[in-house]
Amino acid sequence: MKNVLVGQSGGPTAVINSSLYGVITASLARTDEVDVVYGLINGIEGIFEDRILNLSDDLSEEDRELLVTTPGAYLGSCRYKLPSDLNDPVYALIFEKFAKWEIAYFFYIGGNDSMDTAHKLSAYAEKIGSPVRILGLPKTVDNDLVHTDHTPGFGSAAKYVAATVREIAIDASVYTKPAVTIVEIMGRHAGWLTAASALARQFEGDNPLLIYLPEAPFSLSDFTEQVKDCLQKKSAVVVCISEGIKDADGTFICEYGQGDALVDTFGHKKLTGAGKYLEEYLIDTLGIKARSVELNVCQRASSIYQSLTDVNEAIASGKFAVDSAINGHTGMMVGFTRVSDEPYALSYHLHPAAEICNQERVVPQEWICGDGTDVSEEMLVYLRPLIQGETVTPMADGLPQFAYRRY
């Protein structure tokens, strides 16, 4: 028996199940090389308790098709870091399980930490001479993985952010009274997703008027002046910020609001987001109406603005992983190479998983412009192809239908 095992790890995205769909369908198609396709519940954590689902037999065709438009991680996820020491008994345990389930190919869909897992497991396989082939499939809304043009999940999140900021800007512009709306977008260290808010603009001079990424040092006094300037031009100003914006000293703006004075009745420090902090700062200093909106988990949890390009690439990455593993590759992550921007063309490659983990790809300085308040045309050229095309989510009784594990 040569079986496939596939798992998901880290925070979900709108297309992590599309990648899963790609692995499942490509594996099922290789009837000569693959016997059974198993799903690993809650990632590598689930293997210790044999939390394994027979996807060949127990996943209905209807549910399999629903995976493509279902957000979240169908198999469940985990945050689990394998020890650095390959002599740790956990490795022997995992490979015993691989043997028990006759796993020939293990696919792990995730971000940075998941590539660390893929790397360590393949290193252990090499060490003990195990034939199990292990490949990583990229996934993140942050788009911060290195050695790939972009990652599945990012395009859909970018589309969600751009469309939602466009809607928020329209909502914000209905009154004549000067007001600032701050939209806080995911991205602790990398501003890719916040940069996508620039796509929201429908015309010259449209909102968002100001965009701040973690890659450019943020100054409260510059911010105040920039907002005042914008209010001269437009009564409704929309500002998009990354949750991780920081000042020249490297202090996160969200930490500003957490001094000793800001404690609750239990004496605990209150955590305030950067958006909330800046909202209150503007009210205090400029005496204007300000509001903050945190897109929160919706930007990664929603599949309503799935990018068809993103979905198709996620599925293709699954097929590429299966084909590569069967062709003998291991210890690698599937990466994307952009062949051209227009017409947009992509090819797939493999890159050692060891060189992916523990690194972050940030926005290049030359793609940030306007004294750190905007992104350049190069950024837009990079972003545009990733949000193209729409999927159709099956609806029933007025609501989107999603696949869920029935046990």
Add this chain to the structure above:
Amino acid sequence: MKNVLVGQSGGPTAVINSSLYGVITASLARTDEVDVVYGLINGIEGIFEDRILNLSDDLSEEDRELLVTTPGAYLGSCRYKLPSDLNDPVYALIFEKFAKWEIAYFFYIGGNDSMDTAHKLSAYAEKIGSPVRILGLPKTVDNDLVHTDHTPGFGSAAKYVAATVREIAIDASVYTKPAVTIVEIMGRHAGWLTAASALARQFEGDNPLLIYLPEAPFSLSDFTEQVKDCLQKKSAVVVCISEGIKDADGTFICEYGQGDALVDTFGHKKLTGAGKYLEEYLIDTLGIKARSVELNVCQRASSIYQSLTDVNEAIASGKFAVDSAINGHTGMMVGFTRVSDEPYALSYHLHPAAEICNQERVVPQEWICGDGTDVSEEMLVYLRPLIQGETVTPMADGLPQFAYRRY
């Protein structure tokens, strides 16, 4: 000349422009009775400066069609309360403008306060013997207007809430570690929109496990016990709350966090939402992982989950208003009468605007169950028809295209 003037007021919804579309198309169709259709920019505030748009000539057919799926208020909005004293000179000023623009019919799309405006203007018209006929078209995401089964805008917001809570619940359920996600939904006094989160459930025992409305007194100690009970059954618990939940004494939960201890470095009180407060309360008292998500303006600003039923009813309310005004009615609001739940059937009626304003329709106690933690089947029967059907938003370059005023 007999002209139509139409304006929008209050907070926007996903279909306030559908109502506008209904007024415009119905007016344009009555060529014998209506000469020009004018749009009033920023509601009644705009009339003093003649901020009036010729919709007959200057609104392209393309933009007119785009209105149906465009969120926000195309004409802009205002929050303006007319004085109670009909002898106030502001009334004469408004009717001078009506005369100048040869307005025969004035339609005002809005909520409570807008019906107050419609009422007062029609009372003034009667007082001076003006033939201008004034009708109100309902609009609110809160669904709290009296003398109508429901209001345009609510169905789409309810659909957005149900779909988004379903997505958030899926996202929250990927890990095995016990965690509570609190979703804060609009509704200061009426829990209709929060009740719609019950539609998110895909199967028996699905999230949201707890739903709290402002109509049922909220107790922190009961809440703690109810959350603990739920965590016995499910590791990922989703709780939906109205922003306006309050305790038995009538104190808003969002006020709990605003004691003297909670001040920033400027000495200002910090405003914390009920969701954020309960998140921190659970972390403090149960020592578990908790997170809060405020749906914020997105629930009224997004048109992505427009309910086709809602859109069609909004358009129909516009046509009904135009026909009613031409038939001689004034000082009334268009209301909805539910003829039957299944098959769902609706009829339209007129109700004196004077009896709409300054009242709020809240959720009946008998539709709240589970000791104030859930809503009844009657509520679901009421809600279901309102979210049925989907619209198709025109997309370009990967993003929704919306109508906007080009000046």
